[in-house]
Amino acid sequence: MGEAAAYADYPSVRTRAMRRGARSVLVYLRTMAVFVVVWALVAHLKSNPVLLPSPLAVMQAAVDLARDLELFYHAWVSFARMLVSLAIASAIAIPLGLAMGLSRTFDRIVDPTIELLRPISGIAWIPLALFIFGVGNALPVFIMTYAGFFPILLGTVAGVRDVDRRLIDAARTMGVPQRTIVTRVVVPAALPSLMVALRLGVATSWTAVVAAELIGAPSGLGYAVEWYRELLMTPQVMAFIAMIGVLGYVCDRLARLLSDVFAPWASR
Amino acid sequence: MSAKGGAVGVHARALGLGFLLPASILVVWQALGMASGNPRTPVPTHVVSSAIDLVASAELPLAILQSLMRVFAGFAVAAAIAVPLGLAMGAFRSVDRNVDPLVESFRPIAAIAILPLAILWLGTGTAAAVMIVAYAAFFPIVVNTVAGAKGVNPTLLRAASTMGLSRLRIVRTVIVPAALPAIGVGLRIGMGVAWTAIVAAELAVGAKAGGGGSGGIGQMMFVFYAYSIELNRIIVCMIAVGLVALALDRLLRLAMRLAMPWSAT
Numbered sequence: 001m002g003e004a005a006a007y008a009d010y011p012s013v014r015t016r017a018m019r020r021g022a023r024s025v026l027v028y029l030r031t032m033a034v035f036v037v038v039w040a041l042v043a044h045l046k047s048n049p050v051l052l053p054s055p056l057a058v059m060q061a062a063v064d065l066a067r068d069l070e071l072f073y074h075a076w077v078s079f080a081r082m083l084v085s086l087a088i089a090s091a092i093a094i095p096l097g098l099a100m101g102l103s104r105t106f107d108r109i110v111d112p113t114i115e116l117l118r119p120i121s122g123i124a125w126i127p128l129a130l131f132i133f134g135v136g137n138a139l140p141v142f143i144m145t146y147a148g149f150f151p152i153l154l155g156t157v158a159g160v161r162d163v164d165r166r167l168i169d170a171a172r173t174m175g176v177p178q179r180t181i182v183t184r185v186v187v188p189a190a191l192p193s194l195m196v197a198l199r200l201g202v203a204t205s206w207t208a209v210v211a212a213e214l215i216g217a218p219s220g221l222g223y224a225v226e227w228y229r230e231l232l233m234t235p236q237v238m239a240f241i242a243m244i245g246v247l248g249y250v251c252d253r254l255a256r257l258l259s260d261v262f263a264p265w266a267s268r
Numbered sequence: 269m270s271a272k273g274g275a276v277g278v279h280a281r282a283l284g285l286g287f288l289l290p291a292s293i294l295v296v297w298q299a300l301g302m303a304s305g306n307p308r309t310p311v312p313t314h315v316v317s318s319a320i321d322l323v324a325s326a327e328l329p330l331a332i333l334q335s336l337m338r339v340f341a342g343f344a345v346a347a348a349i350a351v352p353l354g355l356a357m358g359a360f361r362s363v364d365r366n367v368d369p370l371v372e373s374f375r376p377i378a379a380i381a382i383l384p385l386a387i388l389w390l391g392t393g394t395a396a397a398v399m400i401v402a403y404a405a406f407f408p409i410v411v412n413t414v415a416g417a418k419g420v421n422p423t424l425l426r427a428a429s430t431m432g433l434s435r436l437r438i439v440r441t442v443i444v445p446a447a448l449p450a451i452g453v454g455l456r457i458g459m460g461v462a463w464t465a466i467v468a469a470e471l472a473v474g475a476k477a478g479g480g481g482s483g484g485i486g487q488m489m490f491v492f493y494a495y496s497i498e499l500n501r502i503i504v505c506m507i508a509v510g511l512v513a514l515a516l517d518r519l520l521r522l523a524m525r526l527a528m529p530w531s532a533t
Contacts, residue, residue, distance in 0.1 A: 028369040035370060051389060105285070112286035113293070119517075120510035123468040127493035127502050211380040211468040222381070226472075229384035237388075241381050248376030 053235040061235035062242065070224070071239065075247050078209055078220040081137065082251065085144035085205055086198070093153040094194065100153075101160025101190070102182065114153065122147030122208040130216045140212040140220065148205035155197020159190030195259035202255045206248050221247070310499040318500040319507070327488070328504070332512060335466050335484040338394055339516075342401025343462045349402075350409035350458075351451060357410070358417020358447065359439045371410060379404035379465045383472055397469045397484070404465035405458035412457065416450025417443050452524040459520050463513050485509060 036055045043054040053061075065071040100107040122143045133139045163186050171181045213222025221244050228236035294312050301311030322328040357364040357371075379400050386396035420443050428438045470486025474494075489505045492498045 024365070027365050031366050031369040032373065108285040109289055113289045116290060117510075119513040120506050121464040121467065121513065123464055123471065124489070124506045124509040126468075126471055127489045128499065128506065131493060131497070131499060131502075206376075207378040207380070207464075210378040211472065214380060214383065214472050225381060225384050229388060232388075234385075234388065237384050241377060241385070244381045245374065245377035248378065252376065 057235040058238045062239035074221050074224040085141050089145045089148040097153045097156025101157045135216045139216045143208050143212040144205040147208035148201035151200035152197045159193025163189040191263040195263050199255040314500040315503045319504045331485045331488045338397045339462050339466050342398040345402040346405035350406050354410045354413025358414045375407045380468050392473050400469040401462045405462040408457040409454040412450050412454025416447030420446040456520045
């Protein structure tokens with residue numbers, strides 16, 4: 001242990017790692033700079049600020065929208081909807097997945113229904129859900145819950161199935177009751193797979209929310225993008241699109257963080 | 269399948285159990301729908317008769333065909349860019365380092381978020397839909413291709429360069445064949461995403477462009493929602509969306525198995 005610590009402190013190793021980190025940041029910035037310059041040039045040649053505004057105009061729009069807090073308001077609305085949806089989806093999918101993974105009979109009863117519904121994407125539910133829920137919060141939440149449900153369920157089932165039989169048998173041999181086996185053996189062993197599933201759920205529901213809000217919600221990032229398109233305010237449209245990307249990235253990072261906190265042994 | 273003696277009985281019982289839940293859901297749905305007294309409430313029997321109507325009048329098959337054409341066009345564009353780019357990124361570190369930031373920056377932007385821009389640039393017709401599909405399918409294909417090209421057994425690479433092959437030849441003769449299964453997975457995921465994206469794009473175009481004649485199954489669903497309020501027909505469309513998704517996935521799996529019999533997926 002002492003040796004490893006000494007090795008980590010060895011100056012050339014540390015500086016080399018730091019230098020490599022600094023270089024990748026530099027390469028990242030360089031690529032994005034090239035992208036922005038090309039964009040600016042094309043925008044300049046096109047000289048049509050509605051079709052293709054310059055990067056500067058988009059920056060300006062983003063700053064203005066941020067100062068009005070409009071950018072953050074819509075981002076928060078979308079984010080909150082996703083949290084609620086994922087909470088509902090997990091609350092149904094995780095217990096269901098545990099039961100399906102543990103009981104063959106239960107799996108045989110439920111699985112065909114799941115497989116019948118799964119190919120119907122969340123987005124295909126939008127017209128029907130629009131009719132049932134109307135325009136409002138309920139529609140995007142329903143669509144996202146539906147979209148997030150399947151990855152979480154399938155990941156849970158796979159995780160439970162992959163639990164090492166010997167662990168369960170060992171616990172049983174030691175006289176551990178079934179309940180405790182589930183909570184102390186099966187759940188921890190299935191946790192890494194569950195966390196991957198949750199990340200997938202975040203990704204699919206994030207894609208679905210934009211579509212749901214674009215069509216049937218009075219607020220949120222998807223709504224804002226479409227609102228500014230109708231006003232032909234392209235810089236604002238692009239600012240909101242960028243926000244969708246940033247928040248999508250943040251959500252993925254958060255899901256990874258969750259995995260590091262709850263299942264630190266799962267990280268590579 | 270498993271042709272062991274008792275297996276047939278077990279299979280039949282499992283199938284019976286599997287039918288239990290969908291069948292009871294259908295029965296409860298039918299009973300509730302009939303009890304509600306509202307003739308608009310969709311019930312399974314009406315869904316079936318609507319399905320027969322829509323197929324017989326060729327409306328549904330034509331709409332699906334139009335959507336599929338767009339999916340194939342967008343998918344082809346995506347694959348034509350993503351596969352070579354992914355191979356280059358996987359094979360050459362310098363390409364990877366310089367292009368990866370761009371790919372990773374755009375990847376979290378959901379395809380539908382691009383739709384307003386696509387409408388602005390290309391109108392509400394096929395071109396915008398194809399752009400959305402291409403954007404959606406691009407990322408899974410590129411990411412999987414890069415992973416496949418990077419995951420090539422380094423011993424093979426070293427052997428090839430020991431034998432004095434040029435870098436380009438190594439790409440052609442070692443990296444491409446080794447990355448094929450991963451590319452196949454990327455194409456399959458990309459196709460699934462593309463189909464979801466076309467439905468979303470057509471729905472949104474229908475909703476936001478005043479139901480202009482963009483056609484396709486998504487547009488059709490929106491018309492049933494907004495103009496003629498026919499919930500039975502909407503459900504028929506939903507089922508059709510699911511069936512097409514399933515068929516596309518099976519088709520690509522089959523194609524992969526034929527193209528690469530050595531990889532078991």
